[in-house]
Amino acid sequence: xxxxxxxxxxxxAASLRIRRARAEDVPQVSALDxxxxxLAKPEYWRDIFERYGDRRLDERFFLIAExxxxxxxxxxxGFIVGEVRVWEFGSQPCGWxxxxxxxPDARLQGVGKSLFDAISAEFxxxxxxxxxxxxxxxxxxxxxxxxxEGMMAGPYIxxxxxID
Ligand SMILES: CC(C)(COP(=O)(O)OP(=O)(O)OC[C@H]1O[C@@H](n2cnc3c(N)ncnc32)[C@H](O)[C@@H]1OP(=O)(O)O)[C@@H](O)C(=O)NCCC(=O)NCCS
Numbered sequence: 001x002x003x004x005x006x007x008x009x010x011x012x013a014a015s016l017r018i019r020r021a022r023a024e025d026v027p028q029v030s031a032l033d034x035x036x037x038x039l040a041k042p043e044y045w046r047d048i049f050e051r052y053g054d055r056r057l058d059e060r061f062f063l064i065a066e067x068x069x070x071x072x073x074x075x076x077x078g079f080i081v082g083e084v085r086v087w088e089f090g091s092q093p094c095g096w097x098x099x100x101x102x103x104p105d106a107r108l109q110g111v112g113k114s115l116f117d118a119i120s121a122e123f124x125x126x127x128x129x130x131x132x133x134x135x136x137x138x139x140x141x142x143x144x145x146x147x148x149e150g151m152m153a154g155p156y157i158x159x160x161x162x163i164d
Pocket of ligand 1: 036037098099100101102103106107108109110111112113114139141142144145148
């Protein structure tokens, strides 16, 4: 993406910033998610912002990546959402990542890693020593990314069944 290249060549002109989501980001997050998943769910994203972007912010993290220039603001490039969960399934407190996407035109330029590093730092600051996520078996991008960041199979197995 032009703005990222510009930021790399001339860090004074524009830079990648990771910040907390604001209410006005929700339509863009929803649009990016719809673009990536093929499914629009604006109510879901409004609800996610209310729960993860607006309260208990010491353990809930809804982070946005954006390019910030001198005189203008670009559209958001990606987001990551997670929270500290305690004692579920007998687990010690840990940080869960449950939503994560980067704008297709902005991929492979470090935006995903910047978001992942930022939420890892937030989890560490919140006092947990481990983070978790779930990856759809057919989401090779997520799998490749998370493995590249050092995440490995954990001690739990997901079980499910169709309800008659
Ligand atoms: C996974 C995702 C977040 C990565 O974002 P990104 O900005 O492209 O990631 P980065 O540029 O920071 O890449 C970091 C590392 O991930 C790995 N990686 C990312 N994309 C890759 C690809 N297409 N092929 C191979 N490795 C890849 C590489 O190891 C890369 O490190 P490198 O650049 O040193 O080789 C992005 O591909 C994405 O949004 N995918 C779709 C996610 C999705 O399906 N969301 C909906 C459900 S929540």
